[in-house]
Amino acid sequence: MHKTVQILGKTFGLTFTPEAIARRVQDMAGRISRDLREKDPLFLGVLNGSFVFVADLLRSLDFPAQVSFVKMASYEGTSSTGMVRELIGLSEKIEGRCVVVVEDIIDSGLTMSRLLGLLQEYRPSEVHVAVLFLKPDNLKAASLPIDYALFRIPNDFIVGYGLDYEGYGRNLPGIYTLIQNELK
Ligand code: IMP
Ligand code: MG
16 A cells, blocks of 8 residues: 555645545444435435445445436536536436435535535435535535535545546545645
8 A cells, every 4th residue: 555646746645544444434334224224215426436435335235225326517508507517317216215415525515515406306305415525624515414424534635535636546445635835
């Protein structure tokens, strides 16, 4: 396991080992199993960042579950509408179901807030959020139903275990933090 990695000239240092992540994922899967197994929840992974977490979390549940993936698409609308954000990939029936949204990281919370707003239009019976990382200092969106968070972290930039820097590093098995004020 490398202690540091270089991505596009920046140095990132190992913060959470794969073993530390695996222990927490096991704990979370146990809690979700106890809380929700009777509700036959539909797990909705948010691409791209959640793919590693979803794979590990879902295999650690103690019941057979359904999983699907969605993506938030952003595109330039007309000048009057500005940035348009849309939820794509949703093919399952959501109405009346218990849904668990699985996301990599909640920073300001604006992405999640928008996603949950769009999801409500499909009338789920209840919605829970399971997230790997939460940056509580940055959270602007109020009252998100974040029932399950693996790690609370300071306002640093991280990569690995699904998270990227400029598209790189999602495949790193550990979590690495950008080393600030690095002497060049
Ligand atoms: P939010 O809307 O500010 O909560 O931003 C959430 C999105 O920003 C996440 O889904 C990530 O794609 C990205 N993001 C925020 N912080 C980080 C980070 O530390 N590393 C990698 N991506 C991040
Ligand atoms: Mg994301």
